[in-house]
Amino acid sequence: MLIGVVQNFVGYGVVWLVVTQKLPSLPLWVLCLCIFVGTNGETYFNTGALVSCVQNFPKNRGPVVGILKGFAGLSGAIITQIYTMINAPNAAALIFMVAVGPSMVVIALMFIVRPVGGHKQLRPSDSSSFLFTFSLCLILAAYLLGVLLLEDLVGLSQALVTLLTVLLIVIILLPVAIPIILVFFSGPIAPSEEAFLPEPQKQESGKSEQDGEEVILSEVEDEKPVEVDSLPASERHKRIAQLQAKLFQAAAEGAVRVKRKRGPRRGEDFTLMQALIKADFWLIFVSLLLAAGSGLTIIDNMGQMCESLGYSDTSVFVSMISIWNFLGRVGGGYFSESIVRNFAFPRPVSMAMFQVLMSVGLLYYALAWPGAIYVVSVLIGLGYGAHWAIVPAAASELFGLKSFGALYNFLTLSSSIGTLIFSEVIASGIYDHYAEKQAALKQHSLGAMAGLPLGKDESLSCEGYICYSITCGVMSGLCLVAVVLSLIVVHRTKSVYANLYGRSQA
Numbered sequence: 001m002l003i004g005v006v007q008n009f010v011g012y013g014v015v016w017l018v019v020t021q022k023l024p025s026l027p028l029w030v031l032c033l034c035i036f037v038g039t040n041g042e043t044y045f046n047t048g049a050l051v052s053c054v055q056n057f058p059k060n061r062g063p064v065v066g067i068l069k070g071f072a073g074l075s076g077a078i079i080t081q082i083y084t085m086i087n088a089p090n091a092a093a094l095i096f097m098v099a100v101g102p103s104m105v106v107i108a109l110m111f112i113v114r115p116v117g118g119h120k121q122l123r124p125s126d127s128s129s130f131l132f133t134f135s136l137c138l139i140l141a142a143y144l145l146g147v148l149l150l151e152d153l154v155g156l157s158q159a160l161v162t163l164l165t166v167l168l169i170v171i172i173l174l175p176v177a178i179p180i181i182l183v184f185f186s187g188p189i190a191p192s193e194e195a196f197l198p199e200p201q202k203q204e205s206g207k208s209e210q211d212g213e214e215v216i217l218s219e220v221e222d223e224k225p226v227e228v229d230s231l232p233a234s235e236r237h238k239r240i241a242q243l244q245a246k247l248f249q250a251a252a253e254g255a256v257r258v259k260r261k262r263g264p265r266r267g268e269d270f271t272l273m274q275a276l277i278k279a280d281f282w283l284i285f286v287s288l289l290l291a292a293g294s295g296l297t298i299i300d301n302m303g304q305m306c307e308s309l310g311y312s313d314t315s316v317f318v319s320m321i322s323i324w325n326f327l328g329r330v331g332g333g334y335f336s337e338s339i340v341r342n343f344a345f346p347r348p349v350s351m352a353m354f355q356v357l358m359s360v361g362l363l364y365y366a367l368a369w370p371g372a373i374y375v376v377s378v379l380i381g382l383g384y385g386a387h388w389a390i391v392p393a394a395a396s397e398l399f400g401l402k403s404f405g406a407l408y409n410f411l412t413l414s415s416s417i418g419t420l421i422f423s424e425v426i427a428s429g430i431y432d433h434y435a436e437k438q439a440a441l442k443q444h445s446l447g448a449m450a451g452l453p454l455g456k457d458e459s460l461s462c463e464g465y466i467c468y469s470i471t472c473g474v475m476s477g478l479c480l481v482a483v484v485l486s487l488i489v490v491h492r493t494k495s496v497y498a499n500l501y502g503r504s505q506a
Helices: 002-019 029-055 058-087 092-109 124-153 159-186 207-223 224-229 231-253 279-301 303-307 315-341 348-366 372-399 404-444 465-493 494-505
Strands: none
Touching: 002 029, 002 092, 002 494, 029 058, 029 315, 029 372, 029 404, 058 124, 058 159, 058 315, 058 372, 058 465, 124 159, 124 315, 231 279, 279 348, 279 372, 279 404, 279 465, 303 315, 303 372, 303 404, 303 465, 315 348, 315 372, 315 494, 348 372, 348 465, 372 494, 404 465, 465 494
């Protein structure tokens, strides 16, 4: 996190010094490099908080990731509201606030945000704590949406803006009450709960025994029948123990040749290089590229889509898709956790469901049905946001927590690659084609300068659903391909989730 603080402060700080003319003007490529450095500081904040919380709450990965990613999605709107309260005279103050504000907050909290261990099982207080946090998330989303609409539609006085921002900060800080109450006002831990806490073990002395057991367990995974995973926990352990005893005896008699594991299995700790040679990892990566790339393309082009349909004020729709993005992240984490905990289904099932929603929303817009811009804002916001709650949790379950930071950040590349392809190649190409076509028709209908190209100072603009309908139709099909890939992951990882969550059910 300290590396992120340095990058954030130096990157945006240099930009602020140039804007305020405290430094001489720098070449454009230098300013781009400074913005790149400052923006990447957020990656360290995000990774540090996400990895620490997933390790601290391994039995609530979905809700934890959803809440963290949800607040990350709303951070831009929150900082904008704080800047509005300050009412700075120029835009340079916003750059200064971005350079100094997050750096101060992270320095104050970076020694608190760390893996602490000990929280390995569900406790009765967890459900109420997460329910309280989820409720605050919904209140925060509704409150922020209401404030944005009021500021956009009605002129608010500076005093009222300040009051609304102070209330916003109070809502954001309310979850701090949860650890305070648990530490200072809760009773002692019950013996039944205390038994769930990890006990110190002498791992060094038993290392050779563990290695020998892993060799046999590799063979057990290959030899055990498929139906064993669906048995109750007691019966499953009994059958596996019997099979393991037979393998021990056969190995001792030389009847079978025991081979050592070539690498970790699903659900164990992977390094990034080990994960990169696994089909499951690339299936998730490509599925995320197709679906999240499509969602990010819509988000990036939302303003132009609204303008093509004749809406003069596009900020309402941009704010709307941001709020639904937040709700998708929070709701996706809660929904996926319910799926795996109540039914022991693989978490990618919920990812496939949200990809179906995204496909429906894109198809609705492609068919130019009434209210398409509202439908696509809601469904794309929900679906895109849900991916960033589901995928990190699924990656931690399938590939372990040892290299979770590297695995997560590699997976985040998928949406950037997807939007680079879909937005720059597909969306921009189709939009420019129809903009040129409409411009030619206008010139022809007016009978002026027919056959001559537009002047250099004239900009092309496209009007109507046709500007993005083909793009949405293509991306709707790509989301369906993502659904197929997610379901393949579901089929391949059923046994992993049966072991992880089937046991807790039994």
